[in-house]
Amino acid sequence: MTQLEMKKIAAQAALKFVQPDTIVGVGSGSTVNCFIEALGSMRDQIKGAVAASKHSEELLRKQGIEVFNANEVSSLDVYIDGADEITPQGYMIKGGGAALTREKIVSSLAKKFICIVDSSKQVDVLGSTFALPVEVIPMARSYVARQLVALGGSPEYRENVVTDNGNVILDVYNFKILEPLKMEHTINNIAGVVTNGIFAQRYANVTIVGTPEGAKILE
Ligand code: 5RP
Numbered sequence: 001m002t003q004l005e006m007k008k009i010a011a012q013a014a015l016k017f018v019q020p021d022t023i024v025g026v027g028s029g030s031t032v033n034c035f036i037e038a039l040g041s042m043r044d045q046i047k048g049a050v051a052a053s054k055h056s057e058e059l060l061r062k063q064g065i066e067v068f069n070a071n072e073v074s075s076l077d078v079y080i081d082g083a084d085e086i087t088p089q090g091y092m093i094k095g096g097g098a099a100l101t102r103e104k105i106v107s108s109l110a111k112k113f114i115c116i117v118d119s120s121k122q123v124d125v126l127g128s129t130f131a132l133p134v135e136v137i138p139m140a141r142s143y144v145a146r147q148l149v150a151l152g153g154s155p156e157y158r159e160n161v162v163t164d165n166g167n168v169i170l171d172v173y174n175f176k177i178l179e180p181l182k183m184e185h186t187i188n189n190i191a192g193v194v195t196n197g198i199f200a201q202r203y204a205n206v207t208i209v210g211t212p213e214g215a216k217i218l219e
Helices: 003-017 030-042 054-062 100-108 138-150 180-188
Strands: 023-026 048-051 076-081 110-118 132-136 154-157 168-173 193-196 206-211 214-218
Touching: 003 030, 003 076, 003 110, 003 206, 003 214, 023 030, 023 100, 030 054, 030 076, 030 110, 048 054, 076 100, 100 110, 100 132, 100 193, 132 138, 138 154, 138 168, 180 193
Parallel strands: 023 048, 023 076, 076 110, 110 206
Antiparallel strands: 132 168, 132 193, 154 168, 206 214
16 A cells, blocks of 8 residues: 555545534645545535645645635644654654645644554654754854754755745754753754754644554554
């Protein structure tokens, strides 16, 4: 079975967490693209969605789903998104698609974060397989990079990428993140960092793993 087929299995299984007459929080990435396609089958049952990227907004509209601005809603029942890495505790690295800041904002509005992944995303320690993305105000790029080196990481500027917020991304290699919450706060305290891709404060409440045997739901 391909990785895409496993993503589709996880995305389809997430529909059961979507309640009628609600506004759904929707992340971004290829797994979420599968989810948006599946959510099209519920377009007449839900009020709409708040999206974490301009690309997801476009796909939702194509499915005939109304898109709300994050400022128009006070809370969401669920937020559904993928991850680049996820631990058994539900801590994640996100931001492979450079949408981490909006993902953090929309997921913070939600009562439950449902993470949809294929099994390649499961790790015991964050930073094992994926570099940590950090969104940075452009004028602070070199300063932030030096601070990340001082923390033990090897930051690399993601060439030709500008986020939906007009900022740049540093991908930090060689970080073994043993204390995700502490590291999330430490990096966010560097002047010029908008946010980093550790999702520990807003961890996943439910992980849905797409496997050849079907969807595994870990709560
Ligand atoms: C985008 C993200 C994505 O959720 C993450 O990169 C996973 O992507 P995919 O579903 O394509 O594997 O955080 O910023």
